[in-house]
Amino acid sequence: TKMSNSVDDIPFYHYMASVYISCATSLLATFQLLYCLHAIFILDSRNRNDTTKQPPKLSRLxxxxxxxxxxxIFLCVSKAVNCYYTMEYKFFNPTKISEIFxxxxxxxxYIVFAWNRSFHLIKMHFPCRFNYxxxxSNYSPLVLFLQLIPWMVQILAPDTKWITGxxxxxxxxxxxxxxxxxxxxMISCFVAYLKRESEPNSKFKVIAWYGCVSSLLCFCATALYVANSTVPRIKPANSNLLVTGVYLFVTLVVGSxxxxxxxxxxxxxxNENSKRLEK
Structure with a gap:
């Protein structure tokens, strides 16, 4: 969000809307986490017909x-706390660091998971794009964590507001x-694969379809994020609403x-059941 030391001219309900939406999104993210744990530790175990009492191994993926x-979950909670803190005390607060972190x-x-899930498909069918x-994917931390630098500068040097902005x-x-x-x-690879293969591998087909969905959601999040950064003189409360929307899309991407x-x-x-029937 845009850095500001005053919210006197901002409607109260805009901040409260951001708080409520952030809390609701954190609940959605919590449900997704529970659904994920259920899939990994219960569904996956059943699929492997694991009759031992040992818990299933947690793969890197x-x-x-x-x-x-x-x-x-922590992102949305941090956002809610940040909005409430700003609304109550009317100045920049360190909770913004945790939000951006x-x-x-x-x-x-997300990038690491999406890449590890999809790189077999891309390497096999699109070797030229694979290298890029x-x-x-290897250097993405350097790119993404650049976003932390301005807020660290803001805390260490509060008088440099225009530079940090x-x-x-x-x-x-x-x-x-x-x-x-x-x-x-990524989405160009998925779409090209679905168009090119008349009878695509069923696993790759699922990965490609959900890859398209998550990529489109990422585009929406990025569009809101860039709009928030480029709209001139956007009010802090409106900026908070835009960023709250970004975090909702981020959560939906993970859900996909x-x-x-x-x-x-x-x-x-x-597939396993069909093989048994064939026998």
Whole structure:
């Protein structure tokens, strides 16, 4: 959101709306986390017909999905606290750091999970694009965590408000554009795969379809984020509402990946059942 030390001219209900929406989104994110844990530790175990009493092993991919589900909870809670803090005390507060930190984590965990889930498809069918996507995935933390720098400067040097405001707009737009480019390349691979293959691999088909959904949601989030950074003289309360919308889209992106996980598990179970019937 835009940095401001005063909210005297901002309608009270705009801030309260941001608080309520953030709380509701955090509840949605919590439900998604529980759904994710259910899929990983119960559905997956049943699919493998695990008769032992040992708990199922947590794969690297599942770990990233759990982390991707957890981060939006703290992100939205931080946003709600930040809005309430600003509304009550009317000055910049350090909770903004935690909000941006969890935003960066949410984006990072999503990229890592989405890449690890999709890179087999992309490497097999789109080797030229694979190299560009792989490089961005490897260096994405450097890009995403740039968004923390302006807020750290704001706390360490409160008198440099105009510089930190410019830095924030620049880093958020830069990060948003790079993530959008990455998503555009990803969705182009998914769409091309679905169009090219008359009978696509069922697993890859699910990954491609949900990849398209999550990419479109990312585009919506990025559009709101860039708009918030570029609209001149936007009021802090309106900016908060825009950013709250961004966080809702971020949460829905993760939810689409959880749903994809469940669909893939159900598909695996259906394939196993059909093989048994054939025998």
């Amino acid at each position: 599942n770990l990233f999905l759990i982390l991707a589900c957890t981060s939006p 969890f935003l960066c984590l949410s984006e990072q965990f 996507l792989a490089k961005f 410019w830095l924030y707009s620049t880093t958020s737009i830069f990060s948003g554009l790079l993530v959008t480019l990455w998503e555009a390349l 990946q959880v749903r994809m996980k469940v669909v893939l598990l159900n598909l695996k179970k259906a």
